[in-house]
Amino acid sequence: MSPLSEEAKAKITQSVADGFDEQIAYTQELIRIGGQRGHETDVMDWVFKQYNNRGWNPIRIEMDEGELSQHIGAGRFSETHSRVPIIIGTHKPKGEAKGKSLILNGHLDVVPLGPADMWKADPYSGLIEGDRLYGRGAGDMRSGAAANVWALDALRRIGLQPASEIILQAVVEEESTGNGTLMAHLKGYKADAALIPEPMQEQLVRANVGVLWFQVEVRGRPVHVREMSTGTNAIDASMKVIGALREMEEEWDQRYSSQQYFQDEKHPLNLNVAIVKAGDWASSVPAWCQVDCRIAIVPGVSAQSAADEIEKKVADFAANDPYLSQNPPKIRWNGFFSEGYVLEPGSEAENVLRRAHQQAAGEELTTQTSTAYIDARVHSLYDKIPAMVYGPIAGDIHGFDEWVSIESVKRVTTAMALFIAEWCGVEEM
Amino acid sequence: MSPLSEEAKAKITQSVADGFDEQIAYTQELIRIGGQRGHETDVMDWVFKQYNNRGWNPIRIEMDEGELSQHIGAGRFSETHSRVPIIIGTHKPKGEAKGKSLILNGHLDVVPLGPADMWKADPYSGLIEGDRLYGRGAGDMRSGAAANVWALDALRRIGLQPASEIILQAVVEEESTGNGTLMAHLKGYKADAALIPEPMQEQLVRANVGVLWFQVEVRGRPVHVREMSTGTNAIDASMKVIGALREMEEEWDQRYSSQQYFQDEKHPLNLNVAIVKAGDWASSVPAWCQVDCRIAIVPGVSAQSAADEIEKKVADFAANDPYLSQNPPKIRWNGFFSEGYVLEPGSEAENVLRRAHQQAAGEELTTQTSTAYIDARVHSLYDKIPAMVYGPIAGDIHGFDEWVSIESVKRVTTAMALFIAEWCGVEEM
Numbered sequence: 001m002s003p004l005s006e007e008a009k010a011k012i013t014q015s016v017a018d019g020f021d022e023q024i025a026y027t028q029e030l031i032r033i034g035g036q037r038g039h040e041t042d043v044m045d046w047v048f049k050q051y052n053n054r055g056w057n058p059i060r061i062e063m064d065e066g067e068l069s070q071h072i073g074a075g076r077f078s079e080t081h082s083r084v085p086i087i088i089g090t091h092k093p094k095g096e097a098k099g100k101s102l103i104l105n106g107h108l109d110v111v112p113l114g115p116a117d118m119w120k121a122d123p124y125s126g127l128i129e130g131d132r133l134y135g136r137g138a139g140d141m142r143s144g145a146a147a148n149v150w151a152l153d154a155l156r157r158i159g160l161q162p163a164s165e166i167i168l169q170a171v172v173e174e175e176s177t178g179n180g181t182l183m184a185h186l187k188g189y190k191a192d193a194a195l196i197p198e199p200m201q202e203q204l205v206r207a208n209v210g211v212l213w214f215q216v217e218v219r220g221r222p223v224h225v226r227e228m229s230t231g232t233n234a235i236d237a238s239m240k241v242i243g244a245l246r247e248m249e250e251e252w253d254q255r256y257s258s259q260q261y262f263q264d265e266k267h268p269l270n271l272n273v274a275i276v277k278a279g280d281w282a283s284s285v286p287a288w289c290q291v292d293c294r295i296a297i298v299p300g301v302s303a304q305s306a307a308d309e310i311e312k313k314v315a316d317f318a319a320n321d322p323y324l325s326q327n328p329p330k331i332r333w334n335g336f337f338s339e340g341y342v343l344e345p346g347s348e349a350e351n352v353l354r355r356a357h358q359q360a361a362g363e364e365l366t367t368q369t370s371t372a373y374i375d376a377r378v379h380s381l382y383d384k385i386p387a388m389v390y391g392p393i394a395g396d397i398h399g400f401d402e403w404v405s406i407e408s409v410k411r412v413t414t415a416m417a418l419f420i421a422e423w424c425g426v427e428e429m
Numbered sequence: 430m431s432p433l434s435e436e437a438k439a440k441i442t443q444s445v446a447d448g449f450d451e452q453i454a455y456t457q458e459l460i461r462i463g464g465q466r467g468h469e470t471d472v473m474d475w476v477f478k479q480y481n482n483r484g485w486n487p488i489r490i491e492m493d494e495g496e497l498s499q500h501i502g503a504g505r506f507s508e509t510h511s512r513v514p515i516i517i518g519t520h521k522p523k524g525e526a527k528g529k530s531l532i533l534n535g536h537l538d539v540v541p542l543g544p545a546d547m548w549k550a551d552p553y554s555g556l557i558e559g560d561r562l563y564g565r566g567a568g569d570m571r572s573g574a575a576a577n578v579w580a581l582d583a584l585r586r587i588g589l590q591p592a593s594e595i596i597l598q599a600v601v602e603e604e605s606t607g608n609g610t611l612m613a614h615l616k617g618y619k620a621d622a623a624l625i626p627e628p629m630q631e632q633l634v635r636a637n638v639g640v641l642w643f644q645v646e647v648r649g650r651p652v653h654v655r656e657m658s659t660g661t662n663a664i665d666a667s668m669k670v671i672g673a674l675r676e677m678e679e680e681w682d683q684r685y686s687s688q689q690y691f692q693d694e695k696h697p698l699n700l701n702v703a704i705v706k707a708g709d710w711a712s713s714v715p716a717w718c719q720v721d722c723r724i725a726i727v728p729g730v731s732a733q734s735a736a737d738e739i740e741k742k743v744a745d746f747a748a749n750d751p752y753l754s755q756n757p758p759k760i761r762w763n764g765f766f767s768e769g770y771v772l773e774p775g776s777e778a779e780n781v782l783r784r785a786h787q788q789a790a791g792e793e794l795t796t797q798t799s800t801a802y803i804d805a806r807v808h809s810l811y812d813k814i815p816a817m818v819y820g821p822i823a824g825d826i827h828g829f830d831e832w833v834s835i836e837s838v839k840r841v842t843t844a845m846a847l848f849i850a851e852w853c854g855v856e857e858m
Contacts, residue, residue: 112709114716118648175712213711219547235702239668273664274711279704280541282642282723282764283604283802284827286703287543294711335711373712398713 004422009359012421015154016414023150023413024133024406026050028126030142031135036112040084040172043108047170048087050149054156056089056168067186068179073303073381075177075213078334082109082172086180088189089168091152091161098163099425100349101191103385104152105181105375106145107174110137111398118400132403139394139404144197145170147391147409151416155426163425167191174375176213176335181375185382193349193423194379194387197412199394199404204353206367207261207342208374208389209268209296212303213335214310216241219288220327232323234289235278241329242273242291244317245310249295256298261342261369268371269296292334296371299340307333336373341380341387349386349423356418357390360411365390390415433851438788441850444583445843452579452842453562453835455479457555459571460564465541469513469601472537476599477516479578483585485518485597496615497608502732502810504606504642507763511538511601515609517618518597520581520590527592528854529778530620532814533581534610534804535574536603539566540827547829561832568823568833573626574599576820576838580845584855592854596620603804605642605764610804614811622778622852623808623816626841628823628833631790632797633782636690636771637818638697638725640802641732642764643739645670648717649756661752663718664707670758671702671720673746674739678724685727690771690798697800698725721763725800728769736762765802770809770816778815781852782844786819789844794819819844 004012016023035043044060051058062085068074075081113123113136121127123136133143148168155161167189171180198205218238249271262268272294279286297306311331318324343350357365370389379387393408433441445452464472473489480487491514497503504510542552542565550556552565562572577597584590596618600609627634647663647670678700691697701723708715726735740760747753772779786794799818808816822837 111713114709114713115648118716175710211712219544233702235705272712272714273662274713274715275708276664276705276715276718279721280543281604281827282703282721283640283701284540284543284703285701286705287547287828289705292708292711398710399716 003355004418008421009418011158012154012417013360013414015157016410016417019150019153019157020410023146026150027133027143027146030146031126031137032124034124035108035110037080037109037176038082038084040082040108044084044087044170044172047108051087051089051168056091058087058089060085060087061183061187063179063183068182071182071186073338073378074182075173075179075336075338076333081177084172086172086183087170088184091166093163093165094427097165098427100193100423101165102420102424103167103169103189103191103194103379104148105169105171105194105196106141106148107171107180107375108142108145109172109175111175114400120401128406131406133406134401134403136402138402139199139392140397140402141198141391143404143409144199144391147197147413147416151413151420154413154417155421156429159429160426161429162420163427165191166424171375178336178338178373178375178378181378185378190383191385193385194376194383195416195419196374196376196389197391197416198374198389199397200368200389200391201393202357202361202408202412203366203368203390204350205343205370205374205376205389207299208340208370208377209298210301210303210338210340210377211294211296211336211373212306213292213294213333215332215334216291216293216314217288217330217332218324218327220323234286237323238278238289238291240321241314241317241324244313245271245293248310248313259298262298265369265371268298268369270371271295297340299342301339303337303339307337338373338377339381341377343380343386343388347386349388352423353388353390353419356415356422359418360415432784433847437850438847440587441583441846442789442843444586445839445846448579448582448586449839452575455579456562456572456575459575460555460566461553463553464537464539466509466538466605467511467513469511469537473513473516473599473601476537480516480518480597485520487516487518489514489516490612490616492608492612497611500611500615502767502807503611504602504608504765504767505762510606513601515601515612516599517613520595522592522594523856526594527856529622529852530594531849531853532596532598532618532620532623532808533577534598534600534623534625535570535577536600536609536804537571537574538601538604540604543829549830557835560835562835563830563832565831567831568628568821569826569831570627570820572833572838573628573820576626576842576845580842580849583842583846584850585858588858589855590858591849592856594620595853600804607765607767607802607804607807610807614807619812620814622814623805623812624845624848625803625805625818626820626845627803627818628826629797629818629820630822631786631837631841632795632819633779634772634799634803634805634818635796636728637769637799637803637806638727639730639732639767639769639806640723640725640765641735642721642723642762644761644763645720645722645743646717646759646761647753647756649752663715666752667707667718667720669750670743670746670753673742674700674722677739677742688727691727694798694800697727697798699800700724726769728771730768732766732768736766767802767806768810770806772809772815772817776815778817778852782817782819782848785844785847785851788847789840
């Protein structure tokens with residue numbers, strides 16, 4: 001592998017620019033198709049067709065709950081788990097590989113919208129204003145999933161294709177369990193490196209937390225509000241349990257405050273108290289309360305040990321509470337159950353990406369610590385390959401008026417095309 | 430009006446006993462028909478038929494939102510407000526009234542079940558075990574609604590009927606707005622006294638709180654959990670608002686601690702934090718949270734002045750909070766908006782009920798202060814008549830395994846029949 005010639009770099013850069021309007025239209029179409037958790041069939045069918053049109057021989061792989069549940073890093077199934085198959089496309093070089101192989105991974109699942117009236121435009125409209133493309137998934141990460149395709153299209157436009165194998169992974173469940181990408185791993189797909197264009201502000205992720213999802217449920221004896229003192233309010237009781245977990249969160253943040261790559265993060269292990277459902281009648285003391293939480297762990301801590309600690313914390317707290325000791329809270333693991341990872345510096349893949357970014361963006365590639373889940377942990381921990389997460393500038397991820405910077409998508413797509421050309425090598429089509 | 434003869438008392442008592450198996454079967458049928466808020470058509474149709482069979486010329490009265498919303502004591506409409514008409518039946522004496530007229534009021538609406546698996550039997554089965562009849566509404570108050578009918582049936586069984594007008598009010602919305610009984614008031618139905626057999630442990634309600642329902646909603650800017658510090662968790666923000674309201678609750682309990690009839694109550698004005706709905710994704714910082722609350726006020730305090738104080742408390746608290754001042758909580762009044770009342774002691778109606786209860790139960794009638802809403806406030810405040818709430822022993826009202834004591838229902842029905850005979854007088858059919 002040798003650095004690209006100035007001429008090659010210029011041609012690739014121009015080719016990305018030449019196709020960019022179409023790339024943005026493709027991204028808008030992805031946003032418009034929508035598809036909430038479990039309802040990604042339409043968007044995945046569309047992606048399948050795109051892969052097929054490009055000769056990547058896509059196949060669908062079903063979510064295999066039995067196989068997944070045997071794996072230490074699998075997210076826990078719940079009734080909301082998507083059953084939509086993931087898609088694997090494969091580009092094969094003409095003959096023997098002349099470069100390194102690569103996984104290009106992107107997730108097509110998106111998070112909910114929240115109250116639609118808090119969006120300034122239809123969240124599925126793909127509205128463009130200035131440099132911003134708006135919509136659910138605009139940043140996280142349909143623009144990245146599109147860039148995976150259009151980086152290769154940029155090579156094709158100038159008559160080139162990668163001279164090594166490219167595995168395109170279009171997955172779901174990245175926002176909730178990570179089981180889509182894990183399913184690809186379980187089927188044996190592997191390469192020399194992986195690249196995931198998540199919206200990382202054009203930075204490379206150096207280290208990433210693991211994430212666990214769980215639900216705390218308190219149930220008790222409900223009574224008429226006039227007898228309030230004889231029953232106990234399950235909402236209050238649940239909030240006390242959450243208080244204990246917040247103590248634990250602080251304790252973890254202290255415990256791991258000198259963890260490599262996490263020293264500069266104020267609260268890397270955020271406990272997010274995210275969803276509450278409780279009670280059904282204003283004049284009844286609520287007898288049940290479900291609180292969905294998400295917490296993070298630093299790399300090197302196993303999900304199981306964290307889960308054990310959470311369960312112990314809740315059990316110990318409940319044992320000392322007069323009401324909760326009689327009505328012990330239940331913990332249900334209902335999503336992510338993942339470990340974090342570190343991208344070891346100095347890999348050849350990273351060096352190639354650094355050159356590509358420098359070329360595309362005109363500045364040095366910097367790194368960040370990610371305090372949110374990313375599927376790269378599958379490639380890093382289980383495929384044991386350099387798993388690079390690098391993608392465009394975006395904002396209001398998971399919020400209202402989510403957007404991605406259009407110019408940033410262009411820079412990132414250019415960097416990706418340059419990276420592929422150098423890492424995999426190119427050959428005439 | 431003169432006390433009943435010993436012979437009359439004995440005959441009426443025996444007649445209640447003779448019909449009691451049928452009365453319980455009728456009550457079980459009422460429980461089995463079920464009917465949650467807004468879905469009371471079947472049970473009300475059944476009651477209509479029962480009234481009709483007895484010659485009470487029942488009529489249906491629609492909920493008139495326009496008319497109701499003009500009234501100071503109307504509960505606030507929401508999309509869950511029942512549109513099922515109330516039923517008014519009327520018994521007319523043969524000729525001119527020889528005694529006093531009476532309203533017999535009972536509500537057929539019930540509160541939700543909660544998780545069905547926390548009931549020991551189907552909540553609509555009408556299960557009997559020993560002295561207990563179980564089911565949603567068993568106590569509150571289908572057994573009472575049945576007693577209204579069967580107290581009159583007991584007279585009929587021995588060839589008697591009230592010698593004055595009886596207005597039977599079968600209503601809905603007692604559990605949420607009080608608009609059913611208020612609708613009867615607005616249509617001009619009135620009598621010399623009212624009796625409501627709510628499950629009051631065979632006591633008479635001397636004083637009763639007013640009740641207000643409201644929803645606090647906080648909405649903010651949601652962000653990905655990795656940016657948690659830049660957004661604010663709407664659940665946490667809402668709980669802070671609730672904390673401020675709990676301070677106010679304490680303050681009210683202090684302020685009214687020497688209020689007549691409320692001195693012995695520890696927390697008469699309970700703020701019930703009853704329903705929470707917040708967030709939709711475990712890895713998104715929740716951007717909205719709705720908390721439904723119920724609070725009580727002592728008699729003499731208007732609902733409007735209490736509402737004003739609540740709104741001011743929340744606004745003042747929000748003004749001093751960095752986040753809430755930018756995202757002011759909204760308060761939505763979505764149910765009860767009612768004043769409390771006092772049953773002035775010494776009325777002739779009360780004296781007659783005292784004699785009837787003594788006869789039926791073998792002990793003095795005692796009184797209680799009710800810290801839950803009752804429709805009698807309509808008769809007391811707006812009809813300006815003695816409104817007596819007196820009914821059977823029951824338990825787990827609004828809870829799981831709600832029950833009513835069968836023997837207590839018999840005593841109460843006997844007392845009611847004796848009361849009617851003395852208050853209204855009787856005549857041969």
